[in-house]
Amino acid sequence: QLQLQESGPGLVKPSETLSLTCTVSGGSISGSDYYWVWIRQPPGKGLEWIGSFYYSRSAYYNPSLQSRVTISVDTSKNQFSLKLSFVTAADTAVYYCTRHGHYAPLDYWGQGTQVTVSS
Amino acid sequence: EIVMTQSPATLSVSPGERATLSCRASQSVNSNLVWYQQKPGQAPRLLIYGASTRATGIPARFSGGGSGTDFTLSISSLQSEDFAVYYCQQCNSWPLTFGGGTKVEIK
Numbered sequence: 739q740l741q742l743q744e745s746g747p748g749l750v751k752p753s754e755t756l757s758l759t760c761t762v763s764g765g766s767i768s769g770s771d772y773y774w775v776w777i778r779q780p781p782g783k784g785l786e787w788i789g790s791f792y793y794s795r796s797a798y799y800n801p802s803l804q805s806r807v808t809i810s811v812d813t814s815k816n817q818f819s820l821k822l823s824f825v826t827a828a829d830t831a832v833y834y835c836t837r838h839g840h841y842a843p844l845d846y847w848g849q850g851t852q853v854t855v856s857s
Numbered sequence: 858e859i860v861m862t863q864s865p866a867t868l869s870v871s872p873g874e875r876a877t878l879s880c881r882a883s884q885s886v887n888s889n890l891v892w893y894q895q896k897p898g899q900a901p902r903l904l905i906y907g908a909s910t911r912a913t914g915i916p917a918r919f920s921g922g923g924s925g926t927d928f929t930l931s932i933s934s935l936q937s938e939d940f941a942v943y944y945c946q947q948c949n950s951w952p953l954t955f956g957g958g959t960k961v962e963i964k
Contacts, residue, residue, distance in 0.1 A: 785893075785901065785944055787953040798951045801858070834900055841948055843891040845912070847900040 740764045742835050742848035750829075750855050756822040760835030760848060761815070768793055768813035773838050776809060776820045778831040779850075786831075790838065791818060825855045859883050859947050863956035869964040870935050878930040878959045880945035885925045889949035892921055892930045895958075896941045904943075905930060935961070 746758035760774070767774060773790035780786075789799040791809040799807050803822070811818045822829060832850040839845075860883040870876045880890065888908040893901035903912040905921035908928055918933045932939055940963055945956040 784958045785895075785946070785955045787955070790953070800952050836900075838948065841889050843903050843906040843912070843948060844893075844901070844946070845903050847902075850900050 740837075740846045742837070742846055744833060744835050744848045744851040746851060746853070748852055748854060750825055750853060751857050752826055752855055753824055756820070756825050756829060756853055756855070758820045758833055758835075758851065758853070759817050760819070761817050763816070766813075767811055767816050767818060771839060773798075773840075774809070774811060774818040775836045775838060775844060777834045777836055777844070778829075779834070780828075780831045788820065788822075788833075827855050829853070830855045858952055859886060859950060859954050861945055861947055861954050861956035863943075863945055863959050865959060866957070867960045867962060869962050871964045872937060873934050874964075876932045876935055876939075876961055878932075878943055878961070880923075880928040880930070880956050882926045882928075882947055886947040886949035888924045889947060890921075890923070890928050891946045891948055892919075893944045893946065894939075894941045895944065901944060932961070 741763045743761045750756045773792050775790045776788040789809045791797045806823045808821045834850045835848045836844040862881045864879045890908040892905040895901045909921045920931045922929050942958045942960045944958045
């Protein structure tokens with residue numbers, strides 16, 4: 739059974755960089771035919787796709803965040819990461835890691851991690 | 858960007874009744890439409906993919922339909938555990954986009 743677990747600071751200061759890691763267990767990131775994905779959900783609001791990273795090193799990002807976001811994969815640790823720079827209060831959200839195949843649903847999700855942007 | 862619009866925003870239903878939720882795409886997504894259920898404090902749960910295929914372990918009272926731009930999620934005979942927020946999502950083209958959600962509440 740595939741499991742995903744987010745980790746990282748719960749509090750980030752404005753203008754700094756938010757960094758989160760997703761550890762995958764029960765399956766391998768490398769060589770898999772999946773995109774590894776970050777989704778976020780601001781308090782009381784809906785779901786927003788941040789970006790998807792494919793193991794062959796291609797990445798797709800939400801145009802509204804593209805200038806500030808980077809998703810990367812560390813196959814040696816079976817982890818993938820999110821970096822979001824120059825954060826503001828609008829980036830306060832629960833951040834989820836998940837995955838999807840080609841034209842396929844987000845099938846396995848982490849439990850989510852709350853990140854608050856505040857000084 | 859494909860805009861996904863869900864209606865209604867809130868649906869009040871009595872237990873045992875049927876609920877029908879709608880999702881409309883601003884352009885065709887073929888059958889690349891997914892439904893998720895989310896309860897407070899939990900991650901979304903995959904319900905339906907390919908517009909009409911139930912995910913593993915999803916009860917038969919959940920059914921999805923539609924193609925192109927108009928989709929529905931039906932829940933026959935609502936159970937107490939079905940009261941939640943439901944999101945549709947298109948996986949046809951980048952960027953991936955979600956609808957704003959429909960909250961199914963107890964009437």
